[in-house]
Amino acid sequence: MAVCAAIVGKDNSPKFFCCVNPDEELAFQFKVLSSLDIIEEKLNPTNKSASDNRELYLGQLYSLETCKIYGYVTNTKIKFIIVVDSTNMALRDNEIRSMFRRMHSEYADMVSNPFYIPGEAITSKMFDANIKSIITGTV
Amino acid sequence: MRSSISYILSTSSAEPNMSHPDYDQISHDHAALLILVKHIGSQLKPKVFTKFFERIAKLNEVKITDSAGQVRNILIRYIREHPVENNDWGDFQTHRRLIGLISIGKYDSQVELNEVCRVHESLKVKYNATLYDSRSILFGPAKEAESPIDRSSGSEESEIKEAGIEKYTTPSNFKTRALFYDEVSPCEDLENQITEFINSLFWVLESKRLERSREKLERVSLLYAPFEKKDFVGLDMESRQNKKRCTGRMTKHLGDLCLQAGLITDSLQYYSNAAEVLKGVNDWLWLGAAYEGLSAASALVLYPNMQRNESFQRIGSLPEGSPKKPIAEIQPTAAPVKKNILNLLPPDDISKRYREAIIHYSKYQNAGIVETEASFKAARISVEQNHALQAASFLQNVVYINLALSEQEKIQRFETLAHLYTQIGFNRKAAFCLRLAATRYVSPQNPSPNWNKCYSLMLQSLSGHKLILDPVEMLQADQGWPALQIQILQDLIVAAKRASFSALATRHMTFLLQTMWPHLSAVEQKELAIQLQSLSVQCEGSPVPLVLETGIVVPPANLTDIPICIGFVLKDLKPFLRPRLIEQEKEDMGPFLFTPIHFGSLDRNKNKGDPKMDFLWVENEACEISVKLLNPLPFELKVSDMRLLTSGIVFESVPETLTLAPEMATSLSLTGWARESGELEIAGYSTHALGVKSNCRLKYMTNNFPPHFKIDVIPSLPVLQVATSLPPSASFSNFHDDSIVTSASLSLYHGESAICTITLTNPSQIPIEMLEVTINGALDPSLQSEIFHIDQEAISSMLPLLPEQTASFPVKLFGAANFLAPNCAVSPSTGQEFNSGMFNSLSTIQGTSSFSRINSSFRSSNSGQSSLAAGLTSLFQQPTFCSSVEAQLKIRYSGGPGLQALHCRTSTVFFMLELLPSLHVTNWDVLPAETSSQFYLVLDVANLTTQEMELEYTKSKHMLIEGQESCRVPIPVNRCPLSKLSDYYEEPDQSKNIAAISKICSEHISELVKLKWLLNPTDSEGVACLKGITLNSRMLNIVRMSPLQWDIKINGDTFSSQEDLSCEAGDCMELQMSIANSLETSLKELTLSVQFYQDYNNGTLNYRMDTRLAISGASKKILSSLEPKDTANHRCNVVFFTPGLYKLDIQCYTPDANSASAAPLLNTGHVWRFTPAISIQVK
């Protein structure tokens, strides 16, 4: 079960952030922020190894003591980040991938909403609820 | 990365930590000889020590030729501190052993020298286990000559003989080679000495290596890492496994030694062998060490130029990705020769091997130090390879290594981590580490919390979170993560507060509020605002940059949005203070009448850029800007000392203080005085709110104001205060001139005069040098000039009006009006004829039919009491006679420098005159007078007021007229002299002349006749004039001086009107008449006639005198022409038959050529009569 999800825009500013446990939000924000460094490194075109990977899914970015961080970058340079509790061993890679896919669909729906201006923070409650349900595994 | 089977292979150690991590190690250090350069004593200044240390440290590579002739490249590492426990690991990794010691000390006396030597010796003792050799550099007092150095080989030395003036000797137990220098001297042979020292070390090392290498591998003893000793208690030392272990370990040890001795290829060989052996016996720790050695050696081969990067300066805000080495250097110079080296790891493998090594290390709890250092070294290699992700993974691992570190070491660890993260471009992570380091400085476990350092580290971490200290730049820069930024800033503020940097604390708090305002919730906004208030009590915030000791400049943070400015408008001056341009004459632009080229007016650029105000301000006068503020906080906000921020010319701003109610908009006016003339630029205002002084510039405010306002300030102009002597009027009607300062109202009767005195006072400091007074109104200019009269001389005599002076000038007001009733039903132009009661009635030639048109019949009656006919009453009832006149007295004034700049001011006085009708001339007629030089002008004067009016119609005659009454007055007037009319007699066309002549006569009358009236109750008086009086031709005849001079003689006596003529019936009366032509031209076709008639005094005139009298001689005589100055005579006699009163009518007339259109009975020619009519009483 994932504990936190974030959507970061092209300019690395947060578009959306949600935590299952709101008390830890600040700590998670720090962690996610640090993981941005890694994402950028992976996206860096000078890096030889990254170009082999044509996937949008970036895989595990970080493994911290209590959690693991996974990343996913769309072609439009929107970054999705999911933080998963380390104690939860049940989540496999495939599941993470599918979570990201669903997040991407949600996001694409959000962008298609003419009232949402791309580049702003996402404030839709429905979106929030949907993402929460994705990361907690209840769909 | 860590192994999941950690802690299995070693017992949890209760022993104290064996060594301290050295965070600065790089993998090349494996090949370096470790030398400690120690600072002894307090005499030597740290700066000097550092200088020498750096000088010595430059010698980190020495080429030594060994006994076989091969050149060895020896690396040396110099450190300043070395914990003794680290030497215990010397067996495990030989480069950890301290093998050389150099001490540097200063002395001024023998005692001190002894002390220094003693300390050196004690150091030697301390490191005795591993130390090969040492040197002591001693700085003596100045002027000490260099002592010759005793050249003896070996590690034990005797004392030096010193030469020099003062003899200092090392104590007798000093066994080290001492090098005496003077600290200020260049010490040229220091390098040589050190090199020689290194040489000696090398030889020792080499000998040890050779010794080891000659040992039989099968019989070597087991080498231990320090904590391993007890692990092997009780193990079978002779087992094959153990033997292999020994062999493997020793091989690895040999590899270390070779590496240190500069034999890289050999070391590679040894390492790989060792690795294989150790892998077989699962000796993880040493296997890891073997791998590490292998990697280090390969790295040494591949990247010989890898630097320690100690001097890397980290500047606060580096752009993302720049600390990475530029791509051009990405390929380390791997010479192709090196590919032939056996066992050399390719670059990728280096990291792999390191990873494996670290994993092996992680299995041992006590190998934490080694693991940490290995991780750092591996990260540094990855940095060199420009492989950021790998480096990141190594660094990530560091944090998980469980070590009992002191706080300082932890801090150092984080700082090193941050440094390395920055190098790979992970700025955020680096910032995170810096924050952790900062918190460690002040954590509860820290025995000596250092808020200062905490603060400085926090400050350094700002850039990683995209926090730029200049709020203006922040708003334009990339977005960071607001929630985190707020947290970081709050931590920073706490650190600043605790470190007693109150100014900085205030500044950062201000910064937080300024930049993060939109991201704060309402509750947070309120809390932070209150916090700022309490912080600023300690130290007020002000908009100056703060410079820290480290040289970092914290730029000012201005609270532009507390309060929010929602309106900023420059106000024009009051209308009567507005300067206007004095118009100049149009310059001559040359021969072009029209040209599409505009000379001198480049208006194209005017609208771009800053808006310039249309109006002007004046120097040294109060100027106003109206500002509207909104208080966004939920509590009352006191804003004090609000001033304007200006540039351009000197502007003195008046500070304002106000309290803003929560969440309400308040308007206020900021005033100021411009002390110079020129262009003023207003950029914003400064406030003092929440204890912080801020310069709020319009440029940076959220509400889209233009960057600044420009306005021209013209030089000083004087001010004028105007007062009138009349009371002000209640309302200003439709004149829209705003520069009206006062008003005057007055009621005047027609013909009445009044004077209004305008008093001017100059309350300013500038003299008034120009003054222009004009009257503006909607009236016809000529009428206006009649009503208002200003004496310009009086005005110019007032100049210059000096400061504080007062002067006044009169304005004459006259109630000009048309005293001839224009809308009277009775129209005088039809040639009204009426009988005047006072004089003998004169029968008209026209006859009675002309009376038919009279609406109002006039009775011959006494004046003054006559009852009025209907027409007159209607006159009185018409209300429109009361009219009002509005005009403005415009005063333009200027003086002083403003005048030189061609500006002036205008003040206007509004005049409201109410004109009340006084009297009216309703009818007029002319009657011949007794003398031929005058005539009587008979006027019907109506008193249109309600009061009794006394009319003075000649100099001596008065008449009282009651209110709303009319009376008739005769006025003797001189006849219009021929001189005025002479031109018109020459014109053959008589009809045209009549208009001209009547005009001249009308003017003549109006000049001569002035009716003075006086209202007794109110004491008003005035003069009525008869301008515009119209005369018909009959009247004209009377008005004009007759061109004929009559001379009548009756019975030889010249007739005079006073005498009564009488004669008896039957008497013959002789009439002699002569007429003289007093014109310049001749009169043609004159007919002189004599007629008698009787006047029955009831309006009838009887001309049939045939039975009453007889005339002998011609009663008519025709003169064909009468030349100028010529006289014609006529004589006749008359006999009266019956007694009675007879009147004689003598006239002379000319027939008009255009008589066709005339009424049959009227003579349209000129008729001249002898007036008055002669009456003869016949008895």
Place this chain on the structure above:
Amino acid sequence: MEDTLLDLLHSEIINYTLQNGDEKDKKEEDLSGLEYIGFSTGYRIIERLTKEMPRFKDELDTMKFICTDFWLAVYKKQIDNLRTNHQGVYVLQDNAFRFLSRLSSGKQYLEAAPRYVAFTCGVIRGSLANLSIQCLVTAEVQSLPSCKFHIQVQRM
């Protein structure tokens, strides 16, 4: 069925935009509003369309995607010709551009053609913008229904 809807909607949008600008200068029709509608649409739709796609390697890759999958999705056909000078200029040629295919072929309605391609220019620009490629898109119609889109990538 959706094709017809899109065609009709597109025509209506053009009418609407031009109606609003009717009072102004008749010489230059203000198609910038139309282009902006296209920009916004393209920006958003690309998110959905690239969801399943692997990451683009480089600019050329992205352009190829536009030519094939993107065009297919929107206009039901692929671009017929893609040319580039590898300096950042690309020319996409569509020989039977959907919105022009309803007008008679040839040069008769050449003057009216710009209106019908303005929206698409915007769509292309928006899509590329969201893929982090800032560019300038112009269209050239020489004879209906063939149309060329010139894309000029603006490198910072």
